[in-house]
């Protein structure tokens with residue numbers, strides 16, 4: 741299985757690339773710039789000590805992979821999903837986007853479709869099931885690749901098979917996936933993330949995350 745990470749040169753995507761590469765998953769880092777993608781792949785391979793990561797332009801990365809994860813800022817999300825629509829047909833899209841406005845108290849930016857993941861699903865249609873995941877996992881915790889992740893990964897989606905594949909990917913980086921129901925629940929994950937951002941700021945922390953107890 742190959743996983744493409746669109747925007748994998750950035751903070752969250754690169755952390756996920758490193759975690760999966762360490763776990764033996766083949767990764768393609770996508771970028772708007774081929775050289776940036778290759779440089780990021782080289783850095784990941786050097787850190788992992790094995791040639792598990794390649795770098796390509798985003799459309800080629802999406803076309804080559806079995807599963808595509810989009811990790812670009814909300815501002816670029818809609819256009820990127822639309823650009824990659826054909827390349828992603830028949831594949832699963834993992835959407836980690838949080839539409840957030842920083843400033844005073846962090847707030848979710850309203851999305852007409854309900855959430856960023858639902859906007860992606862509407863653009864892509866049924867040929868590409870979308871699974872929302874990883875919203876509440878901060879990038880710097882992923883980057884500390886030697887340290888086990890404590891946070892649960894909450895996932896939402898309408899396609900059971902697609903969700904099962906994402907559960908497997910979550911388990912490969914050594915943490916738990918909690919199925920939170922249909923894609924229409926994603927707005928809750930977005931709000932949970934914004935709450936974390938606020939609490940991190942108020943309590944002067946960086947690493948707050950969620951883990952369910954009592955399971």
Ligand SMILES: NC(=O)c1ccc[n+]([C@@H]2O[C@H](COP(=O)([O-])OP(=O)(O)OC[C@H]3O[C@@H](n4cnc5c(N)ncnc54)[C@H](OP(=O)(O)O)[C@@H]3O)[C@@H](O)[C@H]2O)c1
Nearest residue numbers: 747749750751752771772811812813816837838875878879
């Ligand atoms: N950072 C976190 O802790 C965190 C946690 C959970 C979820 N998320 C979500 O993960 C996504 C990525 O976050 P991040 O912090 O990794 O972002 P980032 O580092 O600012 O950006 C990620 C990558 O996206 C590409 N990019 C930037 N602007 C773009 C645009 N307008 N259109 C297309 N591509 C663009 C860039 O890659 P190239 O220039 O190489 O193309 C960049 O390296 C966001 O949707 C965020 O809400 C982040």
